[in-house]
Amino acid sequence: MTTLTAGKNTVTFKSFGVDLAADLYLPEGFDPAKTYKTIVGASPFPQVKDQIPATYGPEMAARGFIYLGFDYLGMGMSPALPGEFKQSRYMFRLIENTWDAVSYLGTLPFVEEIHGLGVCQGGSIIASAAVTDHRIKKIAMVSGMMAADAFQWSDREMANQQIAAANASMQKMYETGAPDYVAPFGLNDEMSREEFIGAGGNPMAGESYDYYGRDGVKGPVAVPTYTNMHIGDQGMQSLISIGEAYADKIVQPSLVIYSASAFTAICSTQFIEKLTNEYEELAFDEFSHVDFYYKPEAVKASTDAVAAFFNA
Template sequence: MPERKKLESNLDKVEVRQVEFECHGEKLHGDLYLPKKRPPFGKLPGVVVTGAWTSVKEQMSGLYASELAMRGFVALAFDFRGWGLSAHDGKTKYLEDPARKTDDIRAAIDFMGRCPDVDPDRICGLGICASAGYMSAATGGNRHVHSLALVAPWLHNSEIVSEVYGGAEGVSELLKVGRDALTHEEPRYIVAASKVDDTALMFDVEYYTEEDRGLIPEFDNKFNLASWEAWLTFDGVHTAEKQNQPTLIVHSEAAAIPKGAREFARRMGDRATTLWFEDVTQFDFYDKAQPIDRALEAVAEHFLSTM
């Protein structure tokens, strides 16, 4: 079932509230998903959910948040500063900056701690794809978070960056593009995903270029070229060094850079549990019912057993 239809089918079981909170004086917009059937008294465990790079809350993070609400959690999906609805209130837009997004996640965690329906002593983090590294950075050592899960995590270091982006020469060229954009008087944006524009960040890439999947009206479909330096120099693997939360990693050898997930898990040692699926692609984890249901069954069990 396509992502949007599955989200709509959950509405009879899930309550969705539009919420707002701030990070560094800028307003962030989110959707808070709650189970409609919940105890009249008492609070529920909360989960902050974040998605892939360039994504908005109506894509994979909203789907996972909705599914978590059906499993008894209060789950928050939100638009990072400069993206989706949150782009309306800030000057910097479409910037894939790990440090900036990490701060947004910390603000989201603080918001969940104040949410009247959420037990502040049972808050968890779920990062999907690129935001896995941001989520790890935001939750490591954070006394307000008690469990972490990473699904299809894109976790790179300098070695993996070189392998993915064309070696030292390719990385150098992208860094130059990013630095030039940073000094340019006006922001420089390109299309994030396209089937026809070969200058797009993701040319002819599935999910993002399909209207019944990721190419939805809410998707900004833009990328700020000033992102390159922050993105390429971010070491998501290294965030494992400070990650003290019990962590579940769900991935597949058929998905993106499994090498990074394995190294992340190795560095965490017995603090991490890994679950590997067979023949599940990166994009399958975004909106395909079977891998998502299997992943969330494991994620929910992990959260409930480690909070």
């Protein structure tokens, strides 16, 4: 094994037979002879490890934890499978990648116990993975999109339009053998903030652009491995919420952190209503959904709460 030191360490682990690119964040004073509580991270759609994981990894390491952030299959620096295309972030594979990340952490002698921390779509990934992976001892979800039914299916006509577009994209790619890249949220890598907000239809346009846009703090210019363009058949899986459907089967103690003022709050509150396990709920009025991605006050509030919960 490569010598590991405090801070960020570049590692890989196997999933679907290929090496996924990962960063392992170790706490200050790291001693491989000791054991540490460890976190497997799950990021928002369609992020890479240099976004949320690069923010939460150092924060959790500063609180004494080991944190693993990684690029899912076909994302960032992780390869796609032979004959497949990049930017193909499918829910079922995200869950299996997470299971393999847990297996990788289980091989490290300094890992004491493993917890899961997901942000936005990552919350759904962690919740879904934890249903049948009890190697994950506790889970925390920040601005989590676990209860997607009310959020994504409230307008059935729009959902069916998404499905039709995704079906057509899948057929096109099968017939041509070429990728069909689209901008899932209407934001491409060249748009200005004014153009994106002016396009309308996105109540989170401003804060989303400030993070993901061309000029955003973690957009395609700031993070070269990131793009707002994504494979066109994504909707066929993103419209299925496993975490919500199996919420009553989750046995691990759970922490749900969200913005009470965000229109995505229902994705957390309706998930909480379905839980039958031990859980804690922490709602903030002063932060938005995206604030928890990178704004110092919001990140501190969430990571402090997560550290206390995992240490309890």
